[in-house]
Amino acid sequence: MQPSCAHLHNIQGSGNDSSSSPRLSGDGSCHPGTGDVRIQLSSTAGESRENATSRASRPGSQSRSHGHTHAHGEAAGLEDPAPDSEEQGGSSLSELRYLLQWLHKSLPYLLILCVKLIMQHITGISLGIGLLTTYAYANKSIVNQVFLREQCSKLQCTWLLLYLTGSSLLLYYTFHSQSLYHSLIFLSPTVDFMNFWEVLWIVGVTDFILKFLFMGLKCFILLVPSFIMSFKSKGYWYMLLEELCQYYRMFVPIPVWFRYLIAYGELDTALGWTLGIMLGLLYLILKLLSFFEQWRNFRQILRIFFTRPHCGVPASKRQCSESDDICPICQAEFQKPILLICQHTFCEECISLWFNREKTCPLCRTVISDHVNKWKDGATSMHLQIF
Incomplete structure (x- = not known):
């Protein structure tokens, strides 16, 4: 018995009414002439299964995506400082x-x-370069002449003395209208103390002239014959002159800077006057502190100059013969041999020259002296005393 088309349509209609149930039926076609019924299954069932599968898997994917979002957020939170540093x-x-x-x-x-x-400022710059060149040339020449000892050139020392004296006199004569030489004895030059560059000009020129003055005294000591003053005694005089020079140079700028600091200029009021006095007093306090510090070093130099401590004792002939009568420093016969506490023998002049730069024995490196007399070689400090 073959079903009729109407019956098939009724079945399809009843299937359409149930919207909540899955649609498993296919589209049917009825051919009245042949009586054949052809039913074509649609992909609705497959789609329903796929949708159900996708819906079933959606919570897991949502949880995974949610966890991934949290993890990404935490990672982004940890990486926040890096972009900040990169931005900075x-x-x-x-x-x-x-x-x-x-x-x-x-x-x-x-x-x-x-x-x-x-x-x-071409004049000041040119003069500054000239003064610096003169200092460098004279200082190097004096150190070389002191090192040569007996072989030092008296003519070279005389030339240095005349050169330094002539340079100083020529400078003061060229600027005689400013009376710059007054600063050497703590008097006021005839310049405007309200101008900062004028103050630097006075202080700089005076400092170089003082260096030239004491370097000239060192040249004069170089000209003294060795039978009147030994080379060891000359070394102590070089050291004392250099310390005196540095100590005196600390005092010279005080009047110049004090007048500059207390000058109130445009602040011609009680406030300007008070501020100037306070600045001047503060400057004096700082200078006093530096004086006390320098005074300790100066007292030590004075003690060394007057006591002249010996680094050893005169060596006997037997002790000299143990060293083959040859000084390890000059490689010549001993001249006034000195035996150190480490039992090594040297010439007095050789070992004195050595201790100008070192504290230890040249052979065994035993500490012999507790200080280094760095100015006994005739050198002059390069430090420019501005304040």
Whole structure:
């Protein structure tokens, strides 16, 4: 018995009414002529299964995606400081790049300004270079002559003495209107103490002239014959003169800077006067502290100069013969041999020259002296006493 088309349509209609049930039926077609019924299954069932599978797997995927989101958020939270540091580094580089660009653009104008400043102060700059060159030449020459001892050139020492004296006199004669020599004896030169550059000019010139003065005294000691003053005694005199020079140079700038600091200038009021006095007193306090510190060193130098401690005792002939009568330093016969506490023998002049720079024995490195007399070689300090 073959089902009719109406019956098939009723079955399909009843299937459509149930919206909640899955649609498993296919589309049917009825051919009245042949009586054949063809039923084509649609992909609804497969789609329903796929949808159900996807819905079933969705909670797991949501949980996985949720966990992944949390993990990503935590990782992003941990990586937050890195971008901040990178941003700071980038901002610093950008600021540096901007500064370099500004310097590159401003370089021609800066060069013009520098040339203008040099032209305004060409006299002071030229004189400063000349004074520095004179100091370097004279200091090196004096040290070389002291090192030569018996072979030192009297003519060279005389030339240095005349050269330093002539340079100082020529400088003061050229600027005689400013009375710069007054600063040597703590008097006021005839310059404007309100100008900072004028103050630097006075202090700088006076400091170099004092160096030249004491270097000239060292040249005079070099000219003294060795039978009147031994080389060892000359070394103590060089040391004392250098310490005196440094100590005196500390006092010379005080009146100049004090007048500059207390000058109130445009602040012609009680506030300006009070501020100037306070600055001047603060400067004096700082100078007093530096004086006390320098005074300890100066007292030690005075003690060494007057006591003249010996680093050893005169060596006997037997002790000299143990060293083959040859000084290990000069490789010549002993002259006034001295035996150190380490039982090594040297010439008195040789070992004295050695202890100008070292504290230990040249052979065994045993500590012999507790101090280094660095100025006994005739050198002059390069330090420029500005304040």
